[in-house]
Amino acid sequence: MAGIRVEAPKSRPVLGRRAVISREDLIKAAVRLVGPNRSVSTLSLREVARQAGIAPNSFYRHFRDVDELAVTLVDEAGRALREIIGEARQRAESGRSVVRSSVEVFMKQLDADEPFLPLLLREGTVGSPAFKAAAERQLQYFEEELQADLVRLAALRGETMVSPHLVAKAVTRLVFTMGSSLLDMPREQHDEFRESLVIMIRMILTGAEVMARGIELGNHRGPSRQ
Amino acid sequence: MAGIRVEAPKSRPVLGRRAVISREDLIKAAVRLVGPNRSVSTLSLREVARQAGIAPNSFYRHFRDVDELAVTLVDEAGRALREIIGEARQRAESGRSVVRSSVEVFMKQLDADEPFLPLLLREGTVGSPAFKAAAERQLQYFEEELQADLVRLAALRGETMVSPHLVAKAVTRLVFTMGSSLLDMPREQHDEFRESLVIMIRMILTGAEVMARGIELGNHRGPSRQ
DNA sequence: CAAGAATATATACAACTGTATATTAAATGG
DNA sequence: CCATTTAATATACAGTTGTATATATTCTTG
Numbered sequence: 001m002a003g004i005r006v007e008a009p010k011s012r013p014v015l016g017r018r019a020v021i022s023r024e025d026l027i028k029a030a031v032r033l034v035g036p037n038r039s040v041s042t043l044s045l046r047e048v049a050r051q052a053g054i055a056p057n058s059f060y061r062h063f064r065d066v067d068e069l070a071v072t073l074v075d076e077a078g079r080a081l082r083e084i085i086g087e088a089r090q091r092a093e094s095g096r097s098v099v100r101s102s103v104e105v106f107m108k109q110l111d112a113d114e115p116f117l118p119l120l121l122r123e124g125t126v127g128s129p130a131f132k133a134a135a136e137r138q139l140q141y142f143e144e145e146l147q148a149d150l151v152r153l154a155a156l157r158g159e160t161m162v163s164p165h166l167v168a169k170a171v172t173r174l175v176f177t178m179g180s181s182l183l184d185m186p187r188e189q190h191d192e193f194r195e196s197l198v199i200m201i202r203m204i205l206t207g208a209e210v211m212a213r214g215i216e217l218g219n220h221r222g223p224s225r226q
Numbered sequence: 227m228a229g230i231r232v233e234a235p236k237s238r239p240v241l242g243r244r245a246v247i248s249r250e251d252l253i254k255a256a257v258r259l260v261g262p263n264r265s266v267s268t269l270s271l272r273e274v275a276r277q278a279g280i281a282p283n284s285f286y287r288h289f290r291d292v293d294e295l296a297v298t299l300v301d302e303a304g305r306a307l308r309e310i311i312g313e314a315r316q317r318a319e320s321g322r323s324v325v326r327s328s329v330e331v332f333m334k335q336l337d338a339d340e341p342f343l344p345l346l347l348r349e350g351t352v353g354s355p356a357f358k359a360a361a362e363r364q365l366q367y368f369e370e371e372l373q374a375d376l377v378r379l380a381a382l383r384g385e386t387m388v389s390p391h392l393v394a395k396a397v398t399r400l401v402f403t404m405g406s407s408l409l410d411m412p413r414e415q416h417d418e419f420r421e422s423l424v425i426m427i428r429m430i431l432t433g434a435e436v437m438a439r440g441i442e443l444g445n446h447r448g449p450s451r452q
Numbered sequence: 453c454a455a456g457a458a459t460a461t462a463t464a465c466a467a468c469t470g471t472a473t474a475t476t477a478a479a480t481g482g
Numbered sequence: 483c484c485a486t487t488t489a490a491t492a493t494a495c496a497g498t499t500g501t502a503t504a505t506a507t508t509c510t511t512g
Contacts, residue, residue, distance in 0.1 A: 016460095016461085016506090016507075017459085017460050017461060017506075017507050017508075018460065018461090018508095019460090019507095019508065019509090020459080020460090020508080020509085021459085021460070036352065036358070037352070037353065037354060037355065038352070039265055039267045039268075039352040039353065041265045041267060041268050042265075042267050042268055044498080044499060044500085045499080045500065045501090046498075046499065046500075047498095047499095054460075054461085055460060055461045055462075056461095056499095056500080056501085057460075057461070057462090057501080057502090058459080058460055058461075060501085061459070061460085065500090121351075122351040122352045123351070123352060125347075125348040125349070125406045126262065126263070126264070126265040126348045126349060127263065127265065128263060129263065132262070132410070163425065166422055166425055166426055166429070167429065169422070169426070170400060170426040170429060170430075173399075173400055173403045173404060174396060174399055174400055174403075176403070177399045177400075177402070177403045178399060180351045184358070196392055196395070199389065199392050199437075200392055200395070200396040200430075202433065202437065203392070203393065203396060203429070203430050203433035203434045203437060204396075204426075204429050204430055204433055205433065206432070206433035206436050206437055207428065207429035207430055207431065207432035207433030207434070207436065208429045208433070210432050210433065210436050211425075211428065211429060211432055242476090242477075242490095242491085243476075243477055243478075243489090243490050243491060244478095244490065244491090245477095245478065245479090245490090246478080246479085246489080246490090247489085247490070270468080270469060270470085271469080271470065271471090272468080272469065272470075273468095273469095280490075280491085281490060281491045281492075282469095282470080282471085282491095283471080283472090283490075283491070283492090284489080284490055284491075286471085287489070287490085291470090
């Protein structure tokens with residue numbers, strides 16, 4: 001894990017001035033304050049400073065305001081995403097179900113003591129334009145990588161995928177929103193969750209394939225306009 | 227629309243005491259303050275009171291605290307959902323594509339000057355346990371209604387749907403999260419959005435149907451364990 | 453090592469917050 | 483109609499907030 005490690009603050013002698021305050025100190029402090037019951041949008045500059053054990057004014061040495069810090073938190077979550085994608089690709093070589101192993105990687109990452117990704121999954125739909133754009137960037141990144149993988153895997157089967165962009169978008173959206181639900185879920189429901197998500201993803205992939213082949217099914221396809 | 231109508235505050239003589247303050251005054255004031263760039267979790271009691279043109283202490287006559295008001299906002303959004311479902315069912319009789327017409331109803335409602343539903347789509351993943359539970363209730367409600375409809379429509383075709391619960395969940399999650407994206411989208415992209423969402427939903431429905439029939443496709447089904 | 457630059461803290465200010473208590477005005481019921 | 487109850491406002495308090503300016507300490511460089 002190449003991102004920022006967040007641990008409990010070390011007890012520090014409260015005498016005088018600190019030598020140097022790093023940007024990471026503030027990032028760590030902030031992410032310790034947010035969670036399922038506390039939105040990043042409610043953070044105050046002073047409480048972040050307090051959590052970091054610094055004077056409020058030092059905050060301005062690293063961030064223009066709390067919103068800029070929030071954007072940074074989202075960007076940090078992007079690292080966790082890259083980790084997921086990397087490992088999922090590694091596991092895709094193992095001959096097991098790509099969907100299942102990818103879901104497992106995703107869930108494992110959410111189980112890990114990595115605090116940035118949950119924030120991304122939970123937030124990103126309300127906030128400053130910069131904050132929302134940052135979250136959207138991560139979503140886009142995940143979509144594009146997934147799309148590339150879907151196309152590649154289809155090619156390995158000697159097929160051409162139709163609408164890979166929409167497939168990737170649907171899967172990404174589903175996985176992100178289901179991921180945010182997982183965060184609040186008791187552990188004993190995790191197996192059931194995994195099975196459900198695997199099936200849902202397979203529905204999308206299977207449906208996409210059938211639609212690409214122009215196979216006629218049911219009537220939810222609408223008037224014959226294929 | 228049987229819910230609370232929200233309009234600009236009427237200019238009020240700022241002389242002395244108001245006759246009676248209604249709960250709806252506060253609800254309307256609150257929803258006027260939230261939006262794409264402002265989370266409900268950042269609302270203060272005093273600013274809601276200010277927006278409603280009342281003294282802060284009057285707030286306590288109707289709500290215990292701002293969180294209770296936030297829960298009420300989510301419950302109000304449930305009314306908009308019921309409207310969508312009702313109209314989508316009406317249109318389902320018209321012989322057109324159920325998926326397309328339902329997406330159109332959904333989008334029309336988001337276009338309407340109805341402020342509660344956007345809040346539900348944007349928020350609901352961070353906040354107090356009560357707030358999150360309120361949002362989850364609405365999601366559950368939508369899922370259950372959709373599931374019932376899917377089962378009914380399948381029966382009309384003389385079929386039995388497999389995993390209607392998962393299909394409904396996948397579609398609901400997708401629609402809600404895509405809906406929140408629509409809120410920030412320029413109008414000229416709405417047509418494309420609608421087409422994309424229709425296709426995505428069809429992928430899920432088609433995939434579910436194929437999987438139910440046990441049709442073998444590609445290898446993203448995993449090792450043959452059907 | 454020492455002087456100067458950079459940086460962390462202290463102090464200050466004005467504004468905001470939630471909530472308690474007191475006061476005043478509208479509603480209610482006989 | 484009037485006395486009482488109910489409800490809206492005013493005032494107060496203690497705490498918080500972001501940010502500006504002053505002060506003190508650490509870092510850097512020659």
